[in-house]
Amino acid sequence: MHNDDLNNKVDVSALPFSQACENNKQPILEVLQTELQGFTHVLEIGSGTGRHSVHFAPNLPDVQWQTSDVTSNHRHIIAWHDAYPAPNLYAPLAFDLSTDSVPVDSQLNLPYDAMFTANTLHIISWALVERLFVLAGDALPANGKLIVYGPFNEHGDYTSEGNxxxxxxxxxxNSDSGIRHTEEVVSLASEHHLKLVTTYAMPANNQLLVFQKAK
Ligand SMILES: C[S@@+](CC[C@H](N)C(=O)[O-])C[C@H]1O[C@@H](n2cnc3c(N)ncnc32)[C@H](O)[C@@H]1O
Incomplete structure (x- = not known):
């Protein structure tokens, strides 16, 4: 079922729009439906417009989907949530990687067993990428997953001219931004007990990396 079909009265043109999200939301969802089997509480980091979350939550009914971002993006996320509410979709928590620790939802007050982030590692500085892995490594339980989507370099080089x-x-x-090297991210993750367990090749020269916390 496609969530957008639930409420055809919504004027989608008034909502914050990202063509990339429109293109990648279904391929990402299909991977999440496999990778999140048996998982129940996901923290999305850098929810952006919120577009992904309203597609994912209703199509992952066994998962409580907690959005988060810096507060300046919350109005976008809330606009999408107001248009397409779902019982397992939660309003954004304030989470700035440069200042905050992993936010806790006061309603659920459950530990996260997975974290997901899309298109953030090439935006934030490497210092914040490090911080993200520190926090994920600390907060996730044994076997917990950190799932990361975006463009990555391979073997020290770009995977396409477009990238x-x-x-x-x-x-x-922003000189702090830039596509990260898979090998450097994998090495960083291993320092925080997060092992790369699966890599998915995704459309438009993106990848989805699945890290799992050691037992
Ligand atoms: C390119 S957008 C990706 C948004 C969305 N996940 C997507 O795939 O469309 C990058 C995201 O990183 C978030 N971000 C940037 N700096 C951040 C920080 N210091 N802490 C947390 N999130 C940050 C932005 O607010 C934005 O939502």
Missing amino acids: QRFDAMLRAG
């Missing part, structure tokens, strides 16, 4: 152009654009906008 090379994208990286140049990112770095021109």
